[in-house]
Amino acid sequence: MSGLPQSQVAEAVSFTLNRLSQSGVLALSSQPGIVIESPKRPEWGDFSSNVAMLLASQVRQAPMKIGEVLAGELQREWPHLFSRVDVASPGFLNFTLNPLCWIQVLQSIQEFGLLFGTSRVGKGQRILLEFVSANPTGPLHVGHGRGAALGQALANVLQASGFSVEREYYINDAGRQLLLLGQSVLARYREKLGKGTGFPEDGYHGDYIKEIADALIRTRQSALLDLPAEEAERMCAMEASALLLDRIRQDLSRFGIGFEIWFSETQLHESGKIQQAFDLLRQKHLLEQRDGAWWFCSSRFGDEKDRVAQKQDGSYTYLAADIAYHREKLGRGYDTLINVWGADHHGYIPRMEAAVQAFGFPKETLKVVLVQMVSLLRGGQKVEMSKRAGEFVTLREVLDEVGPDAAKFFFLMRRADTHLDFDLDLAKQQSADNPVYYVQYAHARLASLFRVAQDRGYHLPRIEEVKTDFLLQEEELGLIKRLAHYPTVVEGSAVALEPHRLTFYLQELAAQLHAYYNRHRVLPPLSVTERSESTEGVSESSEFPEEPESEESREHSSEKISSDVTSARLAILRQVQTVIRNGLTLLGVSAPEKM
């Protein structure tokens, strides 16, 4: 979408810089990365750039002087784009665009619709995004919910930016944790049948274990008591993990999260992939036997020490499986692997980076996004969760309480690597204080406006049908500029792997919309009342007071709504609605027509 003003400015600057370089006016050895940003203050124009300052050392001239030259050239060469280019100390270029440029933003939104905001920066690079991947040893809890919301939003934002994304869930269905699950279930099973023999040391304590035991009693009666303990444990583990995985799938599907691939760890063992990975590492002398165990030499790639991959007793550690798993993923030909992990696993990153490098891929092939913990607040108090006692709030409970939309939005309101306080009361509240309602309401409010407009016989105009002057009033222009920023936000969220930027953007856009909506009418009032007659003399005057300051609400009621104004506003607001809808969609949140 290079037709957008910001890209046009960047292209213009780049082009002019090249030309000045070739003609010898500026002696450039290399062109700096041109960053066009939106300045904080309106006096600094629509966009600004620091190129002149970046160039100063290279060209050996004062930034202000370079700025002057550039500003002059740019204005001369691109008169349709710039209405002015200023140089501000210590050397900023401030661009003020020809207002007409903004119209094409509206046209672009109108034309691209659902696709507005998409780009091709990803160039079709293939990304494997692995997230949630909770062990099937218990139900999903809130922390997993945050990972799920983040993963999905990341996938959406990356896809919108031209990456080809596949989502994967790694099922940890082998190893000690699963055994422990089997032991825990069997222990409960025995207890319930009056044959209790104690509970495993680090067993799973949650009530769901008892429910699974009940289910086993229903289907198998007391049959498991006759089996050898090991076999009974294995059977319990299989049954329990199948049940729990099924429950995880249900929760995720209710949360609106889907995966292309569900990858099972057991498969790695059974297909010999772990053995293969080991053979390869041995060949490369990255796997060494010491003290009867096999060590992965991760320290050669910057890890602080080597790690055991195969224990003295011959069994594999979880690391062995993960090494093989990452080799498996790399072998599928992705350009980048992204893992969304709980922040408590951060110490594990160097190990996995080592594995990736051991197989001949650059370290950057693997990107890990860390998700910090979630605390739930109710009545201003933290809801206590203790993993040891098996007391944690499940994702399902949160969904029951606040619904998927609010849950997702709240999970995405903070940067992933900072701790999140999730206020359950706020998430349920139907007021402007609740950010998700606030944004959704903006969308619904517009939907409602359009319904009323159509009931009253207005048709919703296309941009081309509207008189330009009425689109370019100050506040309308403000809205358009905000809309123009949207594609940059989507791209930034994708490249930085930070979807929370989109959440913030939507709140800002909604705020601007609500303010606008409150201040300006779109449709003329239905009936002429005595009050409007009594102020008619004032409101009909062609000159509006400059800035009424404290009299803004009065401006609202006295504003004259011609049919040109109505259609211009309808046209702009439709594009606002499109952008809100698109943004919410990328976050996985619905955009309701009615609330």
Place this chain on the structure above:
RNA sequence: GCGCCCGUAGCUCAGUUGGAUAGAGCAUCGGCCUUCUAAGCCGAGGGUCGCAGGUUCGAUUCCUGCCGGGCGCACCA
């Protein structure tokens, strides 16, 4: 002890990869509905960007050292 993350308004947090005079929401206080959804808007107060150095035209942002908080440091996952 070592490593990673965090420290910005009373609270919860943004800060566009190093830019110009530091931003939002909540909370507090004061206003706005006979007219398109008040699930909304307008206004006010509130800051040593943890501290101290360094890098440069310029630092909340990068580097070093402290202080404070969280997490991790298994032949568990």
